[in-house]
Amino acid sequence: MADFGSRARGKRVSRGDFCAAGGCALPTVTLGMGITGGSPAEVFGSLLPQAYADMQLVPDLQTLRPRPGRPGEATVLCEPAGQWLSPRHGRLVDAAEFSPRAALRRVLRAYGAAGLTVVAAPELELYLLQRSEAGLTAATPWPGAPVRESACEPYSLERSTHFEAYFDALYAGAGSLGISLSGHLHEAAYSQFEVNFEPGEPLAQADAVFRFKRLARELAARHGFLASFAAKPFLDQPGTGMHWHFSLQRQADAWPPVFADPQGRSTPALSHFLAGLQAGGAAAMAFFAPHDMSYERIRLSDSSPTHADWGEDDRHAAFRIPASGPAARRVENRLPGGDANPYLVVAATLALGLDGLQAGVPASAGKTPAMALPRSLPQALDALADSCSLRRWLGAPLLDLFQALKRHEHAERQALADPRADWDLKHLTELA
Template sequence: MSGLPDTVRTVECAVADFSSIARGKIVGRAEFDAMRGCKLPSVVFGVTLTGGEPETVFGPLLPAAYGDLHLEPDLSTAVPVPGRTDRVSVVCEPTGLLPDARRFSPRAALRQVLQRLADAGLRATVAPELEFFLVERTTEGGLRPAAVPGGSGAREHALEIASLERTAQFAPYFDALFDACAVQRLPVTGHAHESAPGQYEVNFAPGEPLAMADAVWRFKRLARETAVRQGFLATFLAKPFLDQPGTGMHWHFSLQDTTSGRNVFSQPDGQASPRLAHFIAGLQHDAAGALALFAPYDHTFDRMNRGDASPTTAGWGGDDRSVAFRLPPASPANRRVENRLPGGDANPYLTVAATLGLGLLGMERADEPLPEAPALPRSLGAALDALDTSAALREVLGDALVDLYIALKRHESAERNAVANPRHGWDFVHLTEQA
């Protein structure tokens, strides 16, 4: 038996692929208990965001016969589905069919990195900051800031940064969203109007990396579903408006000694430890390849290439929001690194796995920060080339996952770039509701 409450009649088996969308199925309680999860066709993990089936995937990487995988539940993640008293949602990982189907799972990749940290006597604490836009589609195929709920037609026409009044006008949306977050135990701590029309940021409490990646993945779904119910869209699209700042997903990372609990980025006298520099250097050395994970679509590079406080090099520094790896003002116990490269459309599991994995490698090798900030790739294709040749990221994530990711992203990129007006004809069509 699963140990779920007797009131549960159906179970939502949810699994993360490389996108932000939860895949899976809803099964009856008896079937879930009998199967200890559920089955799902392996084709789900080999199709692109638009349902494309790359020839480089089926056969070379995944079975061409589309056999079933088993979704193995992590019962510690079971939470109610908002609005339902008889259904829970459980995060699962794919197993079976292949020698180890988990090798294609972003969540399993993160767990492996966390095990490497534990083997080194370390644990991590992370805290995400997630930006997104509330928008609606125009008749011309573009996007604009969403109208205020209630039918008045009021909307933001120019930047109203940090406006409590505009934020309050969307209170029905945020109240419903945070109620859903409370039901699913997502540790959101607050929200504010951000630096572009229709843009908001939500903050999360610091926590254990796997739980926080689960929280961000679930939050993105709740944000989108709640918006649709209120008549507009919530999108994590990286750059909805070319003349405005884009959508970031910034993560704060600190490391603690598992025995003493001490922050290893600080020395006993309160000064920064050499391990902090080594961690940052590990990120710098493979930032080019990691950018393929932090900026997963061609569209994401509109955010990277049009500044607006988005980093364009793998630089690091103090309280400077233009660098990739920022050191926010903090006490020695809370000293941390903020990774400002990821866009809101990045996969949270791969983002955290790559950051912690590369940082750990930098510490193990005692890397030193580079004297000049390395330039970052200016296109998805260049970033994918760097990922393909990155021995460090292949060590951190595994060859199977890296090869599958690259195959899917190259197929998506080719499809997108074959469209006459890709920003309106592919990005806004496919990414607005799925990124």
């Protein structure tokens, strides 16, 4: 299953045990684990069982795939199930209420009830790195290779070919997992690449990003370097983004799409969707930028938006309307970093967009003080705590546990003499 940091938590089990149990058991304590393995003590007994009771991981067998490079093994995505009393909420809660994947499914059901279908396409950036006595450096394509990028080479085909063995393995592994990739390129920082995904159904796309991050890290380790999705590993280099494109269709009729009329002009619905994102953007930043390092990507901006603004084909805007024909009219959410949980990013974006469609208020133009986004994790968590919309859509248990974990991680980090070196680069480089 995906935890709040979109790391894979689970077990390796025999086929017989898996089939007999209809999945497997996992201690509920895993729901309360942060990126360092630490847990805020206050969540046990108030949100999670004090005794670390077991929950069941229920497999979604539609996601069952061969595990890349491991003949005879399969991998499957699961969601937690089981009930316990939550004193915080005064009722029995189900483990699924803490699941980012289950939260996204709830939002998508609301779109279905409204007669709408969403198409999503992510773009994911990553660094290929090595640790040395000098700290993090650009990766060499294989151990002992005589070549290393010493100056940034954006869009360099030659530099990309040095890593063809890695990307060949990455494409092959993605194919085994049912992930449709459309290409990759050298990005605007040294040793940084962007991978593009084919458009598809939002839950499947969030699954794809979750699985891709794990696959990229595993294969990089086998090739002798690191694949990192940390938001800002280098203060003087561009950050790592996870951009999502969303378009809407009506279930009864594929044409015209919701965001364009038959003449190809943007519809009021597009403006309404944007208005929902603007209204809830500050609160959603806790999901889009879930670590203290994430805000270095925002503050030290290089095409990283700082306001909940929108623009036609404007890469400095939070919400960009790419140049396209009417059938491909869409909104690109440029706020999330590569360290974000894809399920929470997509769930929050679509929930706020549906709020906007239902309210029918047009989006605000320009960049005003009211649109300023949080510049730190505590500010974003405060905004999330005040968001009635996201609490309604994603549920109080999920929001309460997420906030407790993130405040715990923030306190852990702040207690260190050099938070960036001793927390960010130690943990986020390999785990974000």
